[in-house]
Amino acid sequence: MARPDKAAAVAELTERFRTANAVVLTEYRGLSVAQLKALRRALGGDATYAVVKNTLSAIAAREAGVEGFDAQLAGPSAIAFVTGDPVAVAKGLRDFAKANPQLVVKGGVLDGRLATAADITTLADLESREVLLAKAAGAMKAKLFQAAYMFTAKTGEAVRTIDALREKRATEQAA
Structure with a gap:
């Protein structure tokens, strides 16, 4: 060459x-x-x-x-x-x-x-880049669902407590 x-x-x-x-x-x-x-x-x-x-x-x-x-x-x-x-x-x-x-x-x-x-x-x-990104997205989605549950749990508990008090008052008034 x-x-x-x-x-x-x-x-x-x-x-x-x-x-x-x-x-x-x-x-x-x-x-x-x-x-x-x-x-x-x-x-x-x-x-x-x-x-x-x-x-x-x-x-x-x-x-x-x-x-x-x-x-x-x-x-x-x-x-x-x-x-x-x-x-x-x-x-x-x-x-x-x-x-x-x-x-x-x-x-x-x-x-x-x-x-x-x-x-x-x-x-x-x-694993491929797409699989790793999908796993990361799934982990983030799970954390978001967990956070959303935590935020709504106390509200749901308060609603159930108010409903129970309402039922108790209704049974006391009926008696």
């Missing part, structure tokens, strides 16, 4: 590092082209998955301000540049790796910090 081509590749990778929400580094040794194509489809619009040269990726990561990433770059590497939901991409990689054990997640970068393979697995085990 000629020098200008390498400079262009580094510039493109640097831009991807800067614009990505997260970056997941994998080893793809033993995967066929068809399997890589299936993985790209599985990740969908949330990420772009590209086979990269380690030295160019290390340079691009440093230029993008990501320190320590080059330590993870060993062996045949491919990077998932996440532009959407990192949890969905982590789940997609985990599920694909279950079916294809040749795919190994090495680590990555989440919110500008280095992440280990265990961090990516933990991220994949999280």
